[in-house]
Amino acid sequence: MRHGAHDIVAMYGAGDQAPPASPEKILLRLFVHFHGARVVLLLHGYDKSADDSPRRQQREIAEARKRLGAWRRAEATRQRAQRLRRR
Helix, strand or coil: CCCCHHHHHHHHCCCCCCCCCCCCCCCEEEEEEEECCCEEEEEEEEECCCCCCHHHHHHHHHHHHHHHHHHHHHHHHHHHHHHHHHC
16 A cells, blocks of 8 residues: 555654645555564564665565564563563
8 A cells, every 4th residue: 555655644643743845755665573463563664765676675674584583582582581580
């Protein structure tokens, strides 16, 4: 689904912000990971309209994977600590 900057601000932005003076076209690519039934991790995102080359996309995917790996390591450490506290 494609939205302009004004639409995104209207849907998710603060209510006290003024809309952009002129409609600005942006094309966002977001990388998310679903964890459990109700948790969605926003790992990374970028404005694809600035540079939509395959090389850029691969760099951004690598960044999202790096962040997911870091989150998984932190989550495993947190879960181990919880198990130790329960003993």
